[in-house]
Amino acid sequence: MVSELRLRRISDRIREELSEMLIYEIKDPRLSGVFINDVTIDRELAYANIYFSAIEGSIRADEILDGFSSASGYLRSQLSNRIELRTFPNLRFHWDPTLEQAENIERLISSLHEEPDHGADSDPGSEAE
Numbered sequence: 001m002v003s004e005l006r007l008r009r010i011s012d013r014i015r016e017e018l019s020e021m022l023i024y025e026i027k028d029p030r031l032s033g034v035f036i037n038d039v040t041i042d043r044e045l046a047y048a049n050i051y052f053s054a055i056e057g058s059i060r061a062d063e064i065l066d067g068f069s070s071a072s073g074y075l076r077s078q079l080s081n082r083i084e085l086r087t088f089p090n091l092r093f094h095w096d097p098t099l100e101q102a103e104n105i106e107r108l109i110s111s112l113h114e115e116p117d118h119g120a121d122s123d124p125g126s127e128a129e
Contacts, residue, residue: 010045
């Protein structure tokens with residue numbers, strides 16, 4: 001078993017390396033504009049769960065998952081060369097809806113703070129008699 005601190009360090013390193021690879025090395029157009037939001041690793045170091053999002057939002061989630069699926073062997077190989085571990089975890093990619101949910105919450109909060117628009121028609125004192 002691995003300590004929580006070591007797991008966090010490995011997760012952070014995978015996130016950093018993978019983010020750099022996406023920016024500078026990966027040429028697959030399906031993986032352009034993708035952000036790695038978080039990486040979690042199970043205690044046995046068997047799986048690294050990689051949470052990502054994209055500029056365009058969830059519209060491209062399936063396309064990006066396909067891109068990661070086809071590149072996962074290459075990505076794992078490159079990461080294992082850069083991060084020294086006895087065995088390198090298998091990569092599992094997941095869409096992260098956190099950013100979209102935060103934007104929706106922001107919009108809802110903003111709409112609650114807006115003053116309702118009362119036109120002349122809704123003013124009870126302006127009715128014709």
